[in-house]
Amino acid sequence: MDISAVNALSYEDFVNTFGNVVEKCPVITAAVWSRRPFVSLNALEAAISDFIDELPESGKEGILRCHPDLAGRDLQRGTLTRESRQEQAGAGMDALTSGETERMARLNEDYKKRFGFPFVICARMNDKANILRQLSERCQNERAVERERGIEEVKKICRLRLQSLLLTDGANKL
Ligand SMILES: NC(=O)N[C@H]1NC(=O)NC1=O
Numbered sequence: 001m002d003i004s005a006v007n008a009l010s011y012e013d014f015v016n017t018f019g020n021v022v023e024k025c026p027v028i029t030a031a032v033w034s035r036r037p038f039v040s041l042n043a044l045e046a047a048i049s050d051f052i053d054e055l056p057e058s059g060k061e062g063i064l065r066c067h068p069d070l071a072g073r074d075l076q077r078g079t080l081t082r083e084s085r086q087e088q089a090g091a092g093m094d095a096l097t098s099g100e101t102e103r104m105a106r107l108n109e110d111y112k113k114r115f116g117f118p119f120v121i122c123a124r125m126n127d128k129a130n131i132l133r134q135l136s137e138r139c140q141n142e143r144a145v146e147r148e149r150g151i152e153e154v155k156k157i158c159r160l161r162l163q164s165l166l167l168t169d170g171a172n173k174l
Contacts, residue, residue, distance in 0.1 A: 001166050006044065007037040020083055021161045022048065022154060024066040041166055049155055057147060064117040064150045070131060071096055071104045083161055091123040091131060100132070107135045114139060115146050122156035 009017065014033050019026035031051055038044040052063065068074040068084055071093040080088065088094060096104065111119040119135050126134070138146060 003038055003040055003044070006041075006166075017165060018044075018162070020081055021158045021165070022052070022063060022066075023068075023081065023084060023157070025063055028052065028063075041162060045159055045162055048158055052151060052155070057144075060147055060151050061117045063154055064120055064147070067118055067120045067154075069105075069108045069118055070121070070123065070135075071101060072108060087123040087157070091126055092128040093123065093131075096128070100128070103132065104135070107132070107139065111135065111139050115143050117147070117150065120150040120153045120157075122153050122160065124160050125156060 006014070011030075011033050015026055015029050018029045022028045028048060028051055032044070032047040035047045038047065052060065055063075068080055070088060070091075074080045075085070075088055075094060093104075108119055119138065121131055121134055123131065138149065141149065
């Protein structure tokens, strides 16, 4: 799907197509629809990024809270979104040893207790070892640093999700 096809989408089709580019935050997609027309994929991505940047700290933390834990309960119960399931599987989160699963769960809980929002990282840009290392290292940061760091990762996830949607046959048919 090229950018002119994106610009021609109705509000409903736009939200149905791009509603989960930021995990469980279709309100962001609904908001940027009014910023059409987009001159390029980059411009659509920039509109999403600007919207996020304009949010107060509580809004940014809210976005982080919409993200499922890596290798967490949703993965175990099969309740992840399609996008998140593919990303987590790609990073090997569905094939951890029981020791790694326990370590991950413990670190995720420590992180949430410290910051009040979950650890977020772009799984498609990292492997298992990297994710575990960063989870443990980032627990040491200040809350404000982690809020911004998590949001940077949300934007990376968003970029890759947008790219996949615009390059797939399914989206081409719209
Ligand atoms: N917690 C967290 O980072 N979750 C995610 N990361 C990613 O790439 N997809 C997710 O759902």
